[in-house]
Amino acid sequence: MSENTDTRELFRRYEGNPIITARHFPRMVNAVFNPGATVFEGRTLLLLRVEHRTGLSSLVVATSADGLTDWRIERERGLEPDPELIEECWGIEDPRITRIGDEYYVVYVGYSAYGPLVSLAKTRDFVNWERCGVLQSPEDKDAALFPVTFDGRWALIHRPVTSAPGLGAHMWLSFSPDLHYWGDLRVLLAARRGGWWDANKVGLGPPPLLTDRGWLVCYHGVRVTASGSIYRLGLALLDRDDPSLVLSRGNEWVFGPQAPYEQSGDVPDVVFPCGWILRDDGDTLHLYYGAADSVVCVATASLSQLLEHLGVHPFAHG
Numbered sequence: 001m002s003e004n005t006d007t008r009e010l011f012r013r014y015e016g017n018p019i020i021t022a023r024h025f026p027r028m029v030n031a032v033f034n035p036g037a038t039v040f041e042g043r044t045l046l047l048l049r050v051e052h053r054t055g056l057s058s059l060v061v062a063t064s065a066d067g068l069t070d071w072r073i074e075r076e077r078g079l080e081p082d083p084e085l086i087e088e089c090w091g092i093e094d095p096r097i098t099r100i101g102d103e104y105y106v107v108y109v110g111y112s113a114y115g116p117l118v119s120l121a122k123t124r125d126f127v128n129w130e131r132c133g134v135l136q137s138p139e140d141k142d143a144a145l146f147p148v149t150f151d152g153r154w155a156l157i158h159r160p161v162t163s164a165p166g167l168g169a170h171m172w173l174s175f176s177p178d179l180h181y182w183g184d185l186r187v188l189l190a191a192r193r194g195g196w197w198d199a200n201k202v203g204l205g206p207p208p209l210l211t212d213r214g215w216l217v218c219y220h221g222v223r224v225t226a227s228g229s230i231y232r233l234g235l236a237l238l239d240r241d242d243p244s245l246v247l248s249r250g251n252e253w254v255f256g257p258q259a260p261y262e263q264s265g266d267v268p269d270v271v272f273p274c275g276w277i278l279r280d281d282g283d284t285l286h287l288y289y290g291a292a293d294s295v296v297c298v299a300t301a302s303l304s305q306l307l308e309h310l311g312v313h314p315f316a317h318g
């Protein structure tokens, strides 16, 4: 097992956290968390999961000029669950945004009457949406598209759950010629076992980010303890041309719940990112995450430091 040579945290919390809370909304909502992120018309755009006081969630847009301050809730932009669709009758959650050309492809969890599933909708302006249907049947979550094709096929990372006890929940990769028919499934990153921080359950964080070393992946690992689950984040690197090849996977988590707003809330001890943005300097990375299923926060990292960290962790099965 490689030793971690880092002496400082790779992700630094913004001192203004939490950046968006339920108090930003004129009408009462329960919680705001797990935002997707992108740049739209020169502003940072977050697609927030807003949990209403019904318990069901919808997606609402907030924007900011600098990605840190002065968030503006844009009520006219966003996506509501379609009450006619049984695929999302209990709300829509955890959006992950991939920009492809002029369009934003949003992969989200539809909470269907048959369990959580993976759906896709696309938009150019976050006002008008085209629903593209269900990509993966229940139970499946934590999914995002790559922004490019591989040998003519789109690729999706997702996280199906088996009902067989004790076999864990792992990250899978599927391919499609048309974003409609999905197949050629394989396990991408398996949850480790035993005492590991990412034993038994892992899932994708933000969409994969292309770097000069390959696709950077941030994922959550769930540690079950006597007093509940702890959601922490780890990193992996996939081959640029064949994303089914895992080049590197960190052994240690790189970010976990430590601040009071991460340790207490509706679901304590959760950091759960669905979006990140690489800033114009090519190195500053803003990671947008839900804390304790209650509020929205941001942390900053240096991309070169993350890649350096992964360089000392060649991939090994846990």
Ligand code: BMA
Pocket (backbone or CB within 6 Å): 034, 093, 094, 231, 267, 270, 272, 290, 293
């Ligand atoms: C996951 C998802 C997330 C949530 C997390 C912690 O399964 O449902 O939306 O943030 O659990 O509760």
